[in-house]
Amino acid sequence: MTTNNLLRMDNVGIVVESLDDAIAFFEEIGLKLEGRANVEGEWAGRVTGLGNQNVEIAMMMTPDGHSRIELSRFLAPPTVADHRTAPVNALGYLRVMFAVQEIDELVARLIRKHGAELVGEVVQYKDSYRLCYIRGVEGILVGLAEPLKSK
Template sequence: MAIRLENVGIAVSDIDAAVAFFTDLGLSVVGRDTVSGEWADTAVGLDGNHAKIAMLQTPDGHGTLELFEYIHPTAIETEPTQPNEIGMHRVAFSVDDIDEALAIAARHGCHPLRGVATYEDVYKLTYLRGPSGIIVMLAEALRAG
């Protein structure tokens, strides 16, 4: 059986703010829509499922995010995920210039959780809290690989 990763889905409280953040980082919007109906209820497992969605793609064409903002049922606010919690909690991106990426993130009010670290002279990397509390990892390779 062949398998490939299709996308990573992230529920957000403000889809426009999340789209602005990720497009400023360099992703492109490949589609936006509002979804609802019996097929959506069945696929997602929620009665009355109604959501705004946006599909964003990385410039290399290999990574796709699906952002969704629930209209119905009401979205459930949770505490921001911590890096050591079990389950999915971050999305990671390679960037050419981590300082530039952090400047872009800062314009959206998003800053590193602690700072920028250097891993064995291979990567500069950081975790930051993005829109809707999403943990975003940014990594800049320090040598060609």
Template structure:
């Protein structure tokens, strides 16, 4: 059986703000839609499931991110996850210029949780809190031409 990762889905508080953040970091919008109906209720497991969605893609064409804003049932606010909590908690983006990416993130009010780290001679990286509390890891590979 062949398997491939298709996308990562994340519920957000404000779809437009989340799309703006990720497109400013270089992802492109493949499409937007509003989804509801019996099939959606069955697939997701929520009665009356009704969401606005946007599918984004990384510039290399391999990574996809599906963002969705619940219209019904009402979205449930939770505490933002911490890096050591069990479960899905971050989206990692490889960038060719970490400083430029951090400037873009700062324009959205998003800053590193602690600072920028250097992992040996391989990467400069940081975690930041993106829209709706999403933890985003930005990593610049060192020594790449």
């Protein structure tokens, strides 16, 4: 018999240049800032494999309290790669998706207030969802899904 060691998913990490801009963008979607902190030192680098590091983090939480995004701004060592403009079929971690209400209003607000761009278009999947991808602050790819009411 195999034991399931999984308890939960704690968070998804996203590295950004501007923590303030990223916080504002995710707050606009509906996440709440749970806290900000600096994580530094050799101990942290032992976890990440980066050696001595200094990272400013912000933890964003969904309204239900079950999911989090950890936004990180590396002060040291400097970032070494940039995947923010990768297309949706690129290998690796790509996007986070949120269930939302009133997707059209939210997309319009994210475009107007944060310069987000709609990747394709808002489409309907069967009688289940209206879906889209947007590129938000710093090119971060976000999926939005509006559940359709059952009749």
